Amino acid sequence: MSELLDGLSWGLLVxxxxxxxxxxxxxHRFPDFFSRMHAASVTDTLGGTLILxxxxxxxxxxxxxxxxxxxxxxxxxxxxPTGSHALAKAALHGGLRPKLGNKQDEQDADxxxxxxxxxxxxxxxxxxx
Amino acid sequence: xxxxxSLRYIISLIVVLSLIWIGNSGYFNGLLLSLGAVSxxxxxxxxxxxxxxDEESQPLSVSRRIIVYWLWLLxxxxxxxxxxxxxxxxGPKAINPVxxxxxxxxxxxxxxxxxxxxxxxxxxxxxxxxxxxTLIVYALSYDGIRYLQGGEMxxxxxxxxx
Numbered sequence: 001m002s003e004l005l006d007g008l009s010w011g012l013l014v015x016x017x018x019x020x021x022x023x024x025x026x027x028h029r030f031p032d033f034f035s036r037m038h039a040a041s042v043t044d045t046l047g048g049t050l051i052l053x054x055x056x057x058x059x060x061x062x063x064x065x066x067x068x069x070x071x072x073x074x075x076x077x078x079x080x081p082t083g084s085h086a087l088a089k090a091a092l093h094g095g096l097r098p099k100l101g102n103k104q105d106e107q108d109a110d111x112x113x114x115x116x117x118x119x120x121x122x123x124x125x126x127x128x129x
Numbered sequence: 130x131x132x133x134x135s136l137r138y139i140i141s142l143i144v145v146l147s148l149i150w151i152g153n154s155g156y157f158n159g160l161l162l163s164l165g166a167v168s169x170x171x172x173x174x175x176x177x178x179x180x181x182x183d184e185e186s187q188p189l190s191v192s193r194r195i196i197v198y199w200l201w202l203l204x205x206x207x208x209x210x211x212x213x214x215x216x217x218x219x220g221p222k223a224i225n226p227v228x229x230x231x232x233x234x235x236x237x238x239x240x241x242x243x244x245x246x247x248x249x250x251x252x253x254x255x256x257x258x259x260x261x262x263t264l265i266v267y268a269l270s271y272d273g274i275r276y277l278q279g280g281e282m283x284x285x286x287x288x289x290x291x
Binding site for chain 2: 019022023025026029031032034035037038039041045046049064067068072077080081083084085088089092098099102122123
């Protein structure tokens with residue numbers, strides 16, 4: 001039983017490690033700030049979750065450690081979208097625009113090619129100065 | 130009436146903080162428990178003075194379905210992570226970033242926040258902004274937008290409000 005748990009734990013750890021490395025590689029391969037943020041969020045969510053789950057199987061009866069690991073997982077899952085949102089918003093306010101794909105016109109949805117709110121606010125602020 | 134409501138939030142804050150203290154310390158001797166009690170009392174007092182002991186910091190009214198929602202969100206997280214990891218290994222050509230408006234049907238700010246944060250938490254889509262009832266969402270590819278327009282996540286978050 002304990003060997004089975006150990007094997008499962010190692011599997012989760014290795015898989016989580018692979019996903020974290022993938023996130024890091026994506027951060028270098030993707031072309032602009034916004035797409036890189038998504039690669040980083042892979043590391044945050046699935047990578048972190050798998051590693052923590054793997055560690056949870058290694059507690060050997062110390063339930064206090066389990067509580068702490070669950071808390072860590074909870075805090076990661078709650079703070080990570082807040083952080084991503086703050087980053088994206090700060091970048092937009094700073095005037096950075098996402099590099100959009102080239103097939104925009106073929107799509108039928110409510111696609112925005114230039115979304116004006118921040119950029120016009122940004123320019124009008126400049127005009128005032 | 131108003132005092133009752135705030136008493137409810139104070140009690141829930143005390144319970145949550147005590148659980149965090151006990152969960153992290155694990156010692157049950159007199160000294161550490163009394164230190165914990167003092168810390169909890171101090172934090173509750175500060176929170177009360179700051180006026181942040183309210184619905185916003187402790188969403189007690191969000192229904193019990195949140196557990197089911199979390200499990201469902203976990204499943205979606207795994208799926209979207211696999212998609213993004215695939216795109217990472219395929220390289221920059223596999224992505225076709227798009228920004229689109231997504232309508233929301235939630236009535237409360239809490240519902241909108243849960244929806245927007247769920248979108249940001251799933252890799253591949255990020256909420257950039259909220260304008261009234263619509264979210265501005267950036268997605269790595271059009272699939273992410275199409276999935277959100279399918280509205281499954283929207284409906285599930287809306288059900289939490291009831």
